[in-house]
Amino acid sequence: MHLKYFLLKILSRFGLFLVALSFLLINKSTAENSLTDLSDDLIGPSVRLNSHWFGDKEVSKTLSILVMAGHADSQGLAGSGTSGEAVALKGALPMDSKISDELFWNLRIRDAVARIGKTKGLNIAAYDPGIRNIVDGNHPKTNWSVGARHARSGGYPLEIHFDSYGEHGFGSGLIPAITRNLNKVDESLANRFGRYPLFFRGGLGAPRREIRVLEIGKLEGRLEASLRNINSREDTINAISLEIVKALLIGLSMEEED
Ligand SMILES: [Zn+2]
Incomplete structure (x- = not known):
């Protein structure tokens, strides 16, 4: 009892x-x-550097867009991408011990942008080098080589990145290709995410090969927390990717600005 x-x-x-x-x-x-509508609060500050370029070249609606994940071929090498604030400063475990946290997120955004882009009618594909540590940047499978070839054949190579945390980073924005032919897609991405100077850091490897580098935001604070939290992860990835796709559509005059 x-x-x-x-x-x-x-x-x-x-x-x-x-x-x-x-x-x-x-x-x-x-x-x-409620975090998942992509407020500027979520992606954090955009870059504040003097920048004077303007993308005015018209592009075809069928422009072939190749979306790549930054650092996908340079793990364990110099330039493997930021580990993010959580790992570097707050003692969190990496999302995947074999790759940088930046690459972990770059891969997911790359795939979501390609997937959502296709549903919205974009001529878009994702590229993965398949090997994570290619020492020679000019090896035919690197993002650099494949992106450069894509640009030469009239396509639009776009590499996804997250910027470093704290004072190491500048914030969200498009690092344009070093070319006189910046177009309306470049303009639209810069209008949405921010505008890096044409010769940022003296001209990086990717922009010299006409690959556009999109810094989504600094991998820190609310943005990183929303990605890491399993409850908000998918929504955050989708919200960011949808914003990228919307900017691409506007640049291609396929959707009105809202
Ligand atoms: Zn990066």
């Missing part, structure tokens, strides 16, 4: 605990869902 009462008491406490827990979880996910 005594034991039965005791068990009932435990069960009812546990039941209450479960109710409280589910309430907490529901509240939490509602709060996180």
Whole structure:
């Protein structure tokens, strides 16, 4: 009798605990869902450097867009991408111990941009080098080589990046290709995400090969937390990717600005 009462008491406490827990979880996910419309708060500051270029060349609606993940071929080498604030400063474990956190997110955004872009009618494909540590930047499978070939054949190579945290980074924005032929897609991405100077850091390897580099934002704070949190991860990836696709559509005059 005594034991039965005791068990009932435990069960009812546990039941209450479960109710409280589910309430907490529901509240939490509602709060996180509200982060997923891509406010500038979420991606953080955009770059503030003097920049004077303007992309005015018209491009065909069928422009072939090749989206790549920054650092996909340079893991374990110099330039493997930022580890992000969580790992570098806050003691978090990397998302995947074999690659930088930046690449982890670059890959996911790359794939979501290609997937969403196709549903919106873009002529878009994703490229993966297949090998994560190619020492020679000019090896035929690197992003650099494949992107450069894509640009030479009249396409639009776009490499996804997250910028470094804290004082190491500049913020979101498009680092344009070093060319006189910057076009309306470049202009649209810069209008949405921010505008890096034409010769940023004296001209990086990718822009010299006419590959556009899109810094989504600094891998820190709310942006990184929203990506890392399993409850808000997919929504965050999709919201960012949709913004990129929208900017591409505007540049191609396939969608009105809202
Ligand atoms: Zn990067």
